[in-house]
Amino acid sequence: MSEPTMVRPVVMLMGPTGAGKTDLALELASDLPVEIVSVDSAMVYRGMDIGTGKPSAEILRQHPHHLVDILDPAQSYSAGQFVRDALHAIRDIHARGRLPLLVGGTMLYFRALRHGLAELPQADPQVRAAIDAEAAQQGWPALHTQLASIDPVAAARIQPNDGQRIQRALEVFRLSGRTMTDLHAATALPDPSLTFATYAWVPGDRERLYESIAGRFENMMAMGLMEEVDALYRRGDLHSRLPAIRSVGYRQLWEYLDGAVSRNQAVENAVLATRHLARRQLVWLRADRQTRWIDALESDARAQMHRYVAAFAD
């Protein structure tokens, strides 16, 4: 007999890359009855450790992270798959009487879990290939026009050059016979029994964040990131169009291994790409009015987070 008023708490710790979320989460996990669920589109891949800022194998043994190392880099993950996987992990953690602590920087995943995704057909390689071929032939703006004729609402909010989204909208229609706009209307919460407490862990000073990003990448190089990327490169079956290889850091070093740029240039590009990523993550966080911001640079920030999370851990 379940009580209707019972809610199952989930704490979300979001932040830009380089903000120190991982360390904070580990700290919380060693003091409180929480289990960490990674919300990170790159840490899901095996063999991508240094560049994704994944905790060491030793630490992962002490504090198991859900949704880390679950895919081979040749595979593709998705927001939809993430929601399913996260829901399972959350269910299990609650069943153990513990608190799920979702930590990461993939804001689309957080949003999908909190607000839900419509029931849309999954990506289909065949259909995508067909659409790609058409785009190569006529250009994306032409396909955008095509989209406008079947789903004017979607076309109005998608830019004529946004191939990724035009393709998805067209794909959904070809697969289901219904427009994306139509299907979106039925968007529902993934699990209404969950309550989310959301926190944005953000260094209050952008300059400091960028400095931390540069230092962090330098450190990754010192830890052998180039060798890590080279190992993936040498497999021979991976290529630069794969989501895994397009990740920040990996993509740029891959270009160096391809001989397209110098090593220094690659490193510079990688740091730059990381800054851009952080900026986009901040945009998501700013747009989210329900989330409590915590300045990671404040001296009592950690203690504050401790209290917040402890309040849900009872």
Add this chain to the structure above:
RNA sequence: GGCGUCGUGGCGGAGUGGUUACGCAGCGGUCUGCAAAACCGCGUACGCCGGUUCAAUUCCGGCCGACGCCU
């Protein structure tokens, strides 16, 4: 000291007697199964002082600075 070339927004780099080049960085933003992705938006800058002209970043003169060559 002489001759020559050059001096454009944070950087790179076009160009024109009157009409916002552009690229990068930076900043703002969009985001429903690739999201560490994809895409969109934002900059009147022309070394200084005069002159010519209806109008000068663009033409002329001087000055300053940089570089090169020469003595």
